[in-house]
Every structure is written in C-alpha cells, then in structure tokens.
Amino acid sequence: MHRTRIRVAEDALDANETIARANREDFERAGVAVVNMMSAPGAGKTALLERAIEAGLGETRLGVLEGDVQGSLDADRIAHLHVPVVQLNTDPGFGGECHLDANMVRSAIPELPLAEIDLLLIENVGNLVCPAEFRVGEDARIMVCSVAEGEDKPLKYPLMFRSCELICVNKVDLLPHLDVDLERLLANIETVNPDATVIVTSARSGEGVEAWARWLASFAAE
Amino acid sequence: MHELALSRAIVDAAERHAGGARVSAVHVRLGSLRQAVPESLRFYFGVVARETACADARLELEPVAALLRCPRCGREWDPAPPPLAEHATPAPPIPSFGCPACGAGGEALDGEQLEVDWIEVEGA
Numbered sequence: 318m319h320r321t322r323i324r325v326a327e328d329a330l331d332a333n334e335t336i337a338r339a340n341r342e343d344f345e346r347a348g349v350a351v352v353n354m355m356s357a358p359g360a361g362k363t364a365l366l367e368r369a370i371e372a373g374l375g376e377t378r379l380g381v382l383e384g385d386v387q388g389s390l391d392a393d394r395i396a397h398l399h400v401p402v403v404q405l406n407t408d409p410g411f412g413g414e415c416h417l418d419a420n421m422v423r424s425a426i427p428e429l430p431l432a433e434i435d436l437l438l439i440e441n442v443g444n445l446v447c448p449a450e451f452r453v454g455e456d457a458r459i460m461v462c463s464v465a466e467g468e469d470k471p472l473k474y475p476l477m478f479r480s481c482e483l484i485c486v487n488k489v490d491l492l493p494h495l496d497v498d499l500e501r502l503l504a505n506i507e508t509v510n511p512d513a514t515v516i517v518t519s520a521r522s523g524e525g526v527e528a529w530a531r532w533l534a535s536f537a538a539e
Numbered sequence: 540m541h542e543l544a545l546s547r548a549i550v551d552a553a554e555r556h557a558g559g560a561r562v563s564a565v566h567v568r569l570g571s572l573r574q575a576v577p578e579s580l581r582f583y584f585g586v587v588a589r590e591t592a593c594a595d596a597r598l599e600l601e602p603v604a605a606l607l608r609c610p611r612c613g614r615e616w617d618p619a620p621p622p623l624a625e626h627a628t629p630a631p632p633i634p635s636f637g638c639p640a641c642g643a644g645g646e647a648l649d650g651e652q653l654e655v656d657w658i659e660v661e662g663a
Contacts, residue, residue, distance in 0.1 A: 318661050320563055325556045325655040329548040329567070332555070416544065446574070447541040475636060476574050479647075508637040511610075511644035 333451055336419035340426065340454025347431035349380075350537045351439065353417075353455035355477065357470075358443030360463040361487040363391045364520035366438065369530040370398045377537040380434035382425055384417040384442045391440065403428045407442060416447035422454055436537035445470070449477040457536060463488040465495060468502035471509040478509045483516065485529060490519040542575055545653060546583035552655045554592045560660035562596040570603045570650035572618075577602075596658075605650025609638035615648065 328334070344351045356362050370379065381402040383392040392404035405425045407414040414421070422439065429437065439455065441448040458481040462470060465488055471478040478484065484506055492499060499517075506515055516532065518525035553565045565584075569575060577600050584598045608615045618635050636644055 320659050320661055321560075322657050322659050323556055324657050325552065326657075327552055327556075327655055329545060329552050329653045329655050332551060333548065414544070416541075418544075447544055450541055450544065472636075474574075476572065479636075508642075508644045 330450060333419045336423055337452040337454045340419055340423055341456070343426060344431070344437065344454060344456075349431050349434055349437050350457075350539070351437045351455045352457050352459050352533070352536065353439045353441060353448075353453055354459045354461070355441045355445075355448045355481070356443060356461035356463075357445040357466060360443070360461040360466065361520050362440050362443070362461050363394055365461060365485060365487060365518060365526070365529060366440065367394060367398060368520050368523065368526040369533055370395070370400055372526050372530040374436070374530055374534045374537070377436050377534045378434045379533075379537075380429060380431075380437045382422065382429065382437060382439045384421070384440060386413055386415070386442060401430050401434065414447075415442055415444045416451055417441050417453050418451040419453050436533065438533070445474045445477050449474075449480050457482040459483045459485065461485045461487050462502075462506075463491075464497050464499060464502065465491055468498055468505055471502070471505040475509050478506060478513075481510065481513055483514045483532060484510070485516050485518045485525070487518045487520060489517050489524060490522040542579040543583045543587070545573075545575055546580055547587045548653075549580075549584060549598070549655060550587050550591055550593050553596070553658045556655075556658055557592045557660050560592065560662050562593045562658050563661055564597050564599060564659040565593060566599040566601065566656045566658070568601045568603050568652050568654040568656050570652040571605045572647060572650040573653050575653065601656070603650055603652060606648040607636065607638075607645030608648050609641060609643050609645050611643040612638060612641045614638055614640045616645070618645065 379400050381395045384405045387408045389404045392402045395402040460481045516525050516528050553562050588594050604617050607618050
C-alpha cells in the first residue's frame, strides 16, 4: 500500500482556538468583557462570586454563565441575587466533559443577554487541569486556589496557574486549622506565574472581597 | 487527566487534514509543559480513534523539552528533567519555574506545544 506524508504543523487545539476567537469577536461587538473563572472543585468559585455581587460592582452590569457537569445548583444561587445567569451542563450532548470548550460556550451565546451586561463571568467546571487547555473566548482568566489545597499546588498544576491573570487565594479563614504556610503558597504562585495579580480572600469572613469585586469592576471598565 | 480531550483534538485535526483517506500514522510534537502523559495519550487515542479515519493509525509522540528564560537575568534553563519517559518511575520531579541563578519566575521559550506535525495517509 502506498503511503503519503501530509504536513500539518498545526496545534491540536486550533479548531477550539478558532471558535474561541469567534466567541470573543461576538462579545467584543456587544461591548462585553469576559472572564473565565476556574479552580479545583470546591475551592469557592461560586461563593466568591456571590460575595462580589453582594459587595457591588459599581456601574458594572454582570451576567454569569455557569458551567457544570450536571444540575443548576450554582445557577440557582446566582439567580437568587438577581443577576442574569445561564446554566451550561456538559452532561447532555457534550459527553459529561470535565471542562467547558469554545463550542459549548458558543452554543450558549444566543441565550445570554449580551445587550444588557458589561461583564460576563464564565464559571468553568471545577477541575485544575483540563479547563486550562481550552480557551472559550475570554479576555482574562481567573483562578481560585483555596489554602486547604496545600501550598504545593502551583508547582503541581503549573499549566493552570500560569494561564491566569488573577489568582484568588481563598478560604484564608481556615488557616488557623491547617498546616499550610500561606507565605510559601504565595511564593510558589510568584515563581510559577510572576505576572499574575494575587488577592487573598475569604468568602466566609469577607477578607479581600472588596478588592476582588474592585478588580472585576475595573476589568469590565477597561 | 486531560489526555482524553487532547486525544480527541489530535484525532479531529488529523481527520481534517486526511481528506477522507485512511490515516496510518499521526506524528505529534508534545511539549513537556503541557503536562500530558504519553501512555495515557496513547490509550485515549486508541479509544477516540475508533470508527474514525484514524482507527488503525499509530500515534508517534516526539517529546519536546521545556526551555525557560529568566526575565531578570536572562538565564535559560530546562525546568523539568524529562517527564515524558514512558512508565516513568520514580515520578518525574516537579518542574522548577524559579530561575536557578536569581529565583525569578521564568517565561517559556519552548515546551508548550501540542502540535500535529504531520500525518501519513494510505493511497496516492
């Protein structure tokens, strides 16, 4: 059998990147800034988001796209705060994916009230690896790292930590109960991603919540 | 754990370029900073390639070492003594993103690619 070699020289995720760019163009046309919020499951993404909404984002009109494998528990929490929210489940139709990709977000765009918002926050599926690989059309990436995960996580998951513009180090109210060294965690983040903005937060005590809400509002205003 | 999604992307890219022909080989350049485990990529590739043009294709993985550069002092270094070895025991060491000379965080010059370099198809 004759065989022919075909040169491809293409990133395997090019197809996703192309759709992500199309999403981004749609968002830009609508004048909406977009952030992709990621973390391990249970790091406190939704709780931090609730606190930011309660603290107030000034003039910024927020919309939320909630990504989950199943259910609308997080979307219900956000809707409760009178913020427009769309739930995107990866279970039906997307094979229960552990992350959002550009195509899934594209499918949700018609449901988003883009004309009525200035900032779209996409809460990704809780996962410290896969979401880092897939751009969805965001202008910036945010990750939440809870202190309970241990100070070594930036070194173990550099792909995620290196891809984010903002890192919220959350659940610092738990520090008295943990053997975690906050300074070392912050130093590890600094080594892996020296360019990231870092905010130390607790959704429970409210520490850092104002700074986090301010970051969101000023990002939307840029 | 992201190897399933990456394998699917590799198969999709290969099929797109195969123009309907059967693919006999897919050559991928894999940067060590992508944190993909070769054995796992191969396993998932076999699964997701079923019933596609890549069903009988072999997946060739060419490891690409990472290269970081210190923005402060200009030193260049490989942060990860090759984590790409198959059946790596003991586990590969954690990459050192801090500059060995001055400790600043490095920027990546190489090692971030997951590139389908070429495919081999059957027929003319």
